[in-house]
Amino acid sequence: MTLNRRLFTTLAASALAFGLVAPAIAAELEDIESAGTVKIGMLVDFPPFGIQDSAGKPDGYDADVAKALADYLGVDAQIVPVTGPNRIPYLLSGQVDVLVASLGVTEERAQKVDFSDPYAGISIAVYGDASVEVTDAAGLSGQAIAVTRASTQDSGVTGVAPEGTEIRRFDDDATAVQALMSGQVKLIGASNIVMSQIGAATGDRFDKKFDLSSQVQGIAVSPGSDALLDKVNAFVEQAKTDGMLDGIHEKWLGEPLPDFVKTAQ
Amino acid sequence: MYQFNFQPVFDSLDLLAYGAWLTVKLSLMAMVLGFGVSVLGAVGKTSGIKPLRWLIDIYVEVIRNTPFLIQIFFIYFGLPAVGLSMSPNSAALLALVINVGAYGTEIIRSGIESIPKGQIEAGRALGLNPVQIFRYVVIRPALRNIYPSLTSQFIYLMLTSSVVSVISANDLASAGADLNARTFASFEIYLTLTVIYFLLALAFSTAFGMIRRVFFSYPASR
Numbered sequence: 001m002t003l004n005r006r007l008f009t010t011l012a013a014s015a016l017a018f019g020l021v022a023p024a025i026a027a028e029l030e031d032i033e034s035a036g037t038v039k040i041g042m043l044v045d046f047p048p049f050g051i052q053d054s055a056g057k058p059d060g061y062d063a064d065v066a067k068a069l070a071d072y073l074g075v076d077a078q079i080v081p082v083t084g085p086n087r088i089p090y091l092l093s094g095q096v097d098v099l100v101a102s103l104g105v106t107e108e109r110a111q112k113v114d115f116s117d118p119y120a121g122i123s124i125a126v127y128g129d130a131s132v133e134v135t136d137a138a139g140l141s142g143q144a145i146a147v148t149r150a151s152t153q154d155s156g157v158t159g160v161a162p163e164g165t166e167i168r169r170f171d172d173d174a175t176a177v178q179a180l181m182s183g184q185v186k187l188i189g190a191s192n193i194v195m196s197q198i199g200a201a202t203g204d205r206f207d208k209k210f211d212l213s214s215q216v217q218g219i220a221v222s223p224g225s226d227a228l229l230d231k232v233n234a235f236v237e238q239a240k241t242d243g244m245l246d247g248i249h250e251k252w253l254g255e256p257l258p259d260f261v262k263t264a265q
Numbered sequence: 266m267y268q269f270n271f272q273p274v275f276d277s278l279d280l281l282a283y284g285a286w287l288t289v290k291l292s293l294m295a296m297v298l299g300f301g302v303s304v305l306g307a308v309g310k311t312s313g314i315k316p317l318r319w320l321i322d323i324y325v326e327v328i329r330n331t332p333f334l335i336q337i338f339f340i341y342f343g344l345p346a347v348g349l350s351m352s353p354n355s356a357a358l359l360a361l362v363i364n365v366g367a368y369g370t371e372i373i374r375s376g377i378e379s380i381p382k383g384q385i386e387a388g389r390a391l392g393l394n395p396v397q398i399f400r401y402v403v404i405r406p407a408l409r410n411i412y413p414s415l416t417s418q419f420i421y422l423m424l425t426s427s428v429v430s431v432i433s434a435n436d437l438a439s440a441g442a443d444l445n446a447r448t449f450a451s452f453e454i455y456l457t458l459t460v461i462y463f464l465l466a467l468a469f470s471t472a473f474g475m476i477r478r479v480f481f482s483y484p485a486s487r
Contacts, residue, residue, distance in 0.1 A: 146433070150446030168353065168433035169443060175431065182342045183350060 016204040024112075025094035026224035029231060032097055032153040038075050040066040041082040041096035048193065048252040049102045049120065053225040065119055068244060069219070072235040088112060091222055098232065099220040114223050116232045118216035119245060121261040124153045127195050127208040128180075129185035134209045140165040146176040153189035156212035180206070196254040216264045273456050280486025284440025285461050291354070291436060292469075294422040295361035299422070300430035302362060304404070305414075310374050321370065328367035333425055336360050341432040357429035357436070365422045372415050376407035409481040416473040420466050426463070437461060 043050035044063045047106050051074050053059040058066075058079045069240060070077030088100045091113060104122075105115050126145065134143065137160035145161070147154045147167040157167060168185060170176040173194050180188040181202065189212065198206075219236065221229050239245045246256040274281070306325070309317045326335065337360040341353065351359070380403050388402035408415070430439030441458045445451050 121473045149442060154446065169439070169446075170433055171431060171442075178342050179433070184341065184345060184353075 009264045024092040024222045024224065026222045027097040027228050029227040031151065031184055032073065032228070033073060037078045038070050038073055038079045039071065039096045040096065041080050041087055041090050041099045041101050042085065043087070044081045045083070046102055046165050048196075055082050059238045061120060062100045062102060064248045064251070065219075065239075065245070067100070068239060069100065069232065070234050072238070073231060080138050084243070088220075091220060094222070097221070097225075097228065098231075101220075102217050104215045105125055105218045105241050111221075112223070113220040114225065114229050115218035115234045117228060117240075118218050118247070118264045119239070121214055121216040121258055121264070123258060123260060124156050124189065124212040125192065125195075126157065126187055126189055126212060127206050130207045132186045132209075134156055134187065136210055138162055139209075140187070143187055144168055144185045145189060146170060146179040146185040147189040148173050148176050153191065153212065157189040160212065162255050169189055176220060192255075193253065193256065196252075199254045211260075214258075214260045216261055236254035267452065269453060270450060271453050271457075273395075273444065273450040274453050277444050277448075280440050281437065281457065281461065284435065284437040285465065287435050287440075288423070288426055288437040289465065291361065291434075292419075293427070294358055295325060295365060295422055296419045298358075298362045299365035299369055299419075301374050302366030305372030306366060307377055310370065311377050323368075323369045325370050328364055329371070332429055333360070333364055334431065335433055336364060337429060353429075353432045353434040356432055357426070362424060362431070363403060365418065365423070368418050369415060372411050372418060373407065379475035380407055381411050386465055404430035411476055412473075412481060416470070416477075419473070419480035420469050423465060423469060424462060427482075432437070444466060462474060 042058050044052050044058050046062075046222065047060065049061045050058065050063065051060040058081060063074075063079065066079055067077050078097050079261060080090070082096070082099070082101055087099055087103065088109070088199050091099050093237075095112075099113070100119075103109065103113075103115075105118065109115070110198070125139070127132065128145075132143070140157075140160075141162045141164040144166040145157060146168050147157050147170070149171055154169060157165075161167060168179065170179060171188070175197055176188060176190070177194060179185045181198070187209065195206070195208075219232050221232065236245075240262055249255065249257040278306035306321050310321045312318070337357065340360045340363075341351075341356040344356075373406070382408075385398060386401055388398040393402065426436055429436050430442055433439070437458060441454050445454050448454070
């Protein structure tokens with residue numbers, strides 16, 4: 001009996017988790033406009049996209065985009081802090097109307113939520129000393145390159161590196177960057193976020209050699225919220241063309257919105 | 266109940282074996298060079314030349330009172346700032362030699378000081394020259410006296426060398442970490458590493474016992 005009940009609970013829980021029982025609650029644009037507030041889910045533990053300022057208020061790239069989105073909709077923004085694992089359930093259960101939560105656009109997620117056009121992106125690339133001439137993976141041969149052990153950039157570099165590349169694996173981003181800054185290696189596999197953080201201190205000492213992979217992030221709404229999605233897409237389109245996203249990106253990541261985000265659909 | 270799956274470990278035994286070989290090589294070189302540094306340090310400390318003694322005191326105290334992790338970071342990331350850049354493996358060796366040299370200096374110094382004055386005078390009375398006195402009357406019995414502490418310091422050095430993976434040097438621990446990053450079989454991998462380190466320590470300990478029997482088993486009254 002106990003076993004049966006446990007089995008039932010497990011089944012129910014997994015059914016819930018897979019969204020089989022609870023249907024997604026669509027957000028109606030009219031409801032948002034009449035309420036005068038839009039509830040926006042946002043990460044606060046993912047710098048520099050989502051952080052908390054010294055007063056404990058959500059801040060960062062996502063917060064600026066969220067506020068701009070609310071302005072565009074002509075309503076107040078009510079920012080709801082979410083976490084990586086619970087952000088999609090928050091959206092599907094109607095606790096937030098939209099997610100501006102650095103949600104990477106993937107096939108699996110696109111089956112559960114509706115994505116807007118990309119508004120941000122993270123790219124992994126090989127960076128290095130401006131004096132080193134490397135333009136593609138073949139150029140890595142004979143070079144020492146630092147990566148963070150077991151990271152996306154580790155598998156990215158390991159995947160393309162030709163014979164004779166010396167891949168030096170460090171335990172965290174900080175140590176790998178330290179190896180680059182101290183001159184122990186001339187190249188590093190890193191994300192644009194990490195490089196923007198050290199860009200302020202190093203100026204033009206390092207530049208990007210070639211891209212490894214990139215992931216775009218979209219604003220997400222519940223399936224069926226078509227009017228809202230159209231409005232969000234119009235917002236993203238306008239923010240891209242009038243330079244607003246460039247400005248926000250420049251503020252938080254030290255460079256205008258990358259081209260792979262602008263061109264991705 | 267955790268299901269053990271040692272297949273990833275078996276598939277990469279060559280990787281681990283190579284890592285173990287590098288750990289042995291690194292440790293052996295550090296022991297030999299570190300022994301040299303220790304003897305020189307101990308001789309300098311007991312020489313009675315004051316400035317030399319102070320210099321060695323500073324070296325020993327600084328190294329023995331700071332964490333090895335900081336020392337190796339300093340050597341690998343700090344020295345390039347003054348134009349001294351070396352490979353991770355060389356930096357690891359240098360850090361280990363400097364570290365074990367400081368501990369060894371103190372150990373051997375205590376051995377030298379354990380030699381009674383009368384024994385040295387007896388050597389002089391027998392007409393031995395200063396080099397002979399140092400070799401047969403001072404350093405050999407001194408090493409014999411402190412042999413167990415010195416060799417356990419050396420085994421500790423071999424275990425400490427597992428830290429060098431932080432500067433991306435290749436050793437057994439870093440081979441394990443790379444394998445772990447690929448397979449996520451953490452428990453199996455670190456269990457295997459534990460066994461390998463234990464066997465290595467046992468092998469070193471046995472080798473030290475044999476060296477002891479060859480070099481330090483002459484008759485002694487004590």
